[in-house]
Amino acid sequence: MTVRSVLKRLGELVIVLLVVSFGTFMLVSLMPGDPAVSILGEGHSQAEYAAVRADLGLNDPVFERYLHWLGDALSGDLGTSIVPPYVDVADRIMAALPVSVELAVLGMTMALAISVPLAMISAYRAGGRLDRMISAGTFGILSVPSFLAGLLIIMVFANQLGWFPRAEWSRLSEGIGQNLYHAFLPALTIALAETAMFTRILRNDLIGTLNEDYILAAKAKGMGTMHILFSDALRPSSFSLVTLMGISLGRLIGSTIIVEYLFALPGMGSLIIGAADNGDFVMVQGAVLVIAVIYVVVNALIDISYGYLDPRIRRAHV
């Protein structure tokens, strides 16, 4: 990947972010009725409504309002929530974001830790009984929506067995042991779908790699199974996995949000769902903008790094 194509990618990135921010900004205009009425409620005087409208800047031209909003957002001011207790949006997001990021990272790590050995078992005896069971199982898991999976996990581990608490959270600053203990079930829920996805794709690629001549050569040389799987086959098979991690990011964010709602954790998910419930569009706007920026930037980073990881891509594209 040359400097030029990286720059081109960055240019696209900026344009996409501008379009997304404009879309987010225009969200309010989709709302039926007058925003001033929905903020104050019914039964106020015309002058009061007009004051709120002027306060929101609704009398200015759209584009001017957008530039104003974007300028504020870039300087870290995402406005104030429109329902009580009228908190600062950026502050709330800064408080909630670490929880979500931690959950997503934990879930992803857990998924990788489970799926790599599972895929190896599956691919090593492809077509065998164990492989068929793993394949069917992962396909089944992919059809379980994350909120359902979360409820079932709560039913088994929190309600029946009572091993883990539900709806409690302990911040990282209160000790890592407590923190991980509380994050385990939510992270497991997030990891479930990702594990199924990773296992399937890694198995597919491992089967292809294991058919290559150099694996045969390694076997003929008398290398052990573990050595062949981990040292020879894993790296060339893991490129699609890296792409997939970029692709699954969207689903990962989605399931993190649902899981936070299910386990009542103080992250971005609870924030945005609560705000959506209250019709607090300023809060939703801010949260959507922050999430979209993170999502787009991480995806672009994965895209760019992909060329460095796999020499074949570098030659094919540039």
Next chain:
Amino acid sequence: MSEIVERPVVTAATADVEMASVHPDAEVVVRRRQPKAWRGAVLFVLGLAIALVAVLAIRDNGWIQLLVVLVGFGVWYAGASELGRARFGPGFDLLGWLCTAWLVVLVLAAIFAPLLPLGESEDLTKSILEPANATPDLLSDHPLGTNNFGLDMLARVVYGARASLVVSIGAVLIGMVIGGAIGVLAGYYRRAIDAVVGVGTNSLLAVPPLILLIALATVLEPTLYNIALALSLLALPSMIRMARANTLTFTQREFVLAAKSMGASSGRVMLREIVPNVVLPLASYAMVMVSVLIVAEASLSFLGLGVQAPSPSWGNMIAEGEGEAFKQHPHIVLVPGAVLFLTVFSFNLLGEKARKRFDPRAAKL
């Protein structure tokens, strides 16, 4: 060629695996024992008998009944599968047929719901005399039990299917028609149109699907129509990309060149030569997409932002059983959950099959 290599779409669940894979559809030899018709028939009858005994005899303990029914189904499945392979050859796919049957039954039930002898599904005033939180019992008036308000779960599941199917199939159709048209135009004309469409799709993909839905739900009224429109925005970008990628491949084929050299106009080339070829992969992808959108709608309703109670939807039915109700009456979650799972699974499986068959990229031209 490098333009045709698209980054895989963000949304579809299972399609990603195959599309992102370096080795699509690795050939795997499955070793199975020789099917014997008699063994299949014995297991077939045995499985049915176990399930029947469970339904008729074990009526006091729901969990044990469920377990025995599942065991019976497993035995029946093994038998039926072996019987099928002995009769129709090794390619017989019982699971595929079962999924088809499930979807057919579901769609028929959803269409003819008002004609079916179902209990009350949403009017609370009519269910006052019914038992609340009744456990499922196939032989009673409420085969799948009742909820907290005495509403019949079977009726709610069927009417919920109506909402889910109408919304997600409608959204996929909207996405397919609009997205397909935009994609074909972008792939055929390239240049400025393509660039604008590219920025548009990338921007839609830049917001994670569920976030987009929540954002729209904040400002829109939760009517079925609005939910379908919001969901179609999820289907749109992947449909555009798919149609565009396929158009790019097909415009380079000989039959398009032939049509052009015979003097066909651009419109005619697109409508008569390209669209018929692009529709098949789009339609097979639509199957997978339907399952994604069913999950999306269910998630939204579960969060209380989609279909509003007491109108039934699988998502808000599952939400009803959250918390304390779930501990005492697990069926309130398990019944709609199972229906949701079976439906999504069926769409995934059949969509996957259709995609393998009709996607030109997988067909190794």
